[in-house]
Amino acid sequence: MSGSIIAKYVNPWRFRRQQAELRVKTIRQRDGDNCRRCKRPIRFDLTDGHDQGPKVEAITFDTATPSDAIENLCLTHGRCNSKHGCDTAEVKERARIKHEAALFERSRKRRRA
Structure with a gap:
């Protein structure tokens, strides 16, 4: 063996x-x-x-x-x-920042129009 x-x-x-x-x-x-x-x-x-x-x-x-x-x-x-890999604090923070940036961009477009 x-x-x-x-x-x-x-x-x-x-x-x-x-x-x-x-x-x-x-x-x-x-x-x-x-x-x-x-x-x-x-x-x-x-x-x-x-x-x-x-x-x-x-x-x-x-x-x-x-x-x-x-x-x-x-x-x-x-x-x-x-199991919930996308629920880590780092990923949530990046998603929050991305979402806030999108909201800020929308508000800037409304002011221009």
Whole structure:
């Protein structure tokens, strides 16, 4: 038996962690260091579960390709991949500023007319 098969049964948590790190490394080499959703850099030096750390996300949910295939995965921030990723404080603030700018522009157009 090979060493990896034995390690899988002797210390399964370590084996899973190594497999996850290898998957993140492979996807990082393919896609780069930026988040797929917000296009900002991902910090790979943070602990698991951090908002700005890497999170693996499935691109499509097609039955033809397995969900854990590398071609079907991408890297995002933890906050971008969360259930309500668009509800973070930063995204809400940007949306508020954009909305206020649109309202201000409308009021300027009304004054000119």
